[in-house]
Amino acid sequence: MTGVDLMTRLLRCTLDPAFDKIVKDILLQLDGFSISSFLSVNKEWNIFLAEKLKYSNLSAKFNSKLKYQWMRSEPSKTELAVAVGVKHLVCDDKVIVTADDDTIQVRHVKTGEIIKELAIHSDGKNMKCFTKQKQIR
Numbered sequence: 001m002t003g004v005d006l007m008t009r010l011l012r013c014t015l016d017p018a019f020d021k022i023v024k025d026i027l028l029q030l031d032g033f034s035i036s037s038f039l040s041v042n043k044e045w046n047i048f049l050a051e052k053l054k055y056s057n058l059s060a061k062f063n064s065k066l067k068y069q070w071m072r073s074e075p076s077k078t079e080l081a082v083a084v085g086v087k088h089l090v091c092d093d094k095v096i097v098t099a100d101d102d103t104i105q106v107r108h109v110k111t112g113e114i115i116k117e118l119a120i121h122s123d124g125k126n127m128k129c130f131t132k133q134k135q136i137r
Helices: 006-012 017-028 032-039 043-054 058-072
Strands: 088-091 095-099 103-108 114-122 128-135
Touching (some): 006 017, 006 043, 017 043, 017 058, 032 043
Antiparallel strands (some): 095 103, 103 114, 114 128
16 A cells, blocks of 8 residues: 555545544544545545445534534634725635725735736726736736
8 A cells, every 4th residue: 555645544444443433533523624625635535524424423423513613613814904995895715806996806815915906997888897907926
């Protein structure tokens, strides 16, 4: 099994009840972000967790734990200085989008760095069109 990481080796040993319990105990220590990261490691890990959730009580334990974490945890907070004229702001985990009468800016949520900036163009018929002003990298 050369070239295979320790966790993958452990996942492959879960047919043995002792290893299965160890893996379940490890998984139950993970928070929501770590579980999401676990699913994105590779296909084998994703299939493994899907099978564990389907055929064990792990799913109920995960749901209970994640609900508890969600209710008890402090929300993340990002402070970002924006222009005084900003009239609209939306965000997700990756970007913040701000808009005023003339410009739309897309910023990286963690750094505040401008990723894209779009100028808003009016053609005189009160219709708004977006023209690419610049892309910043």
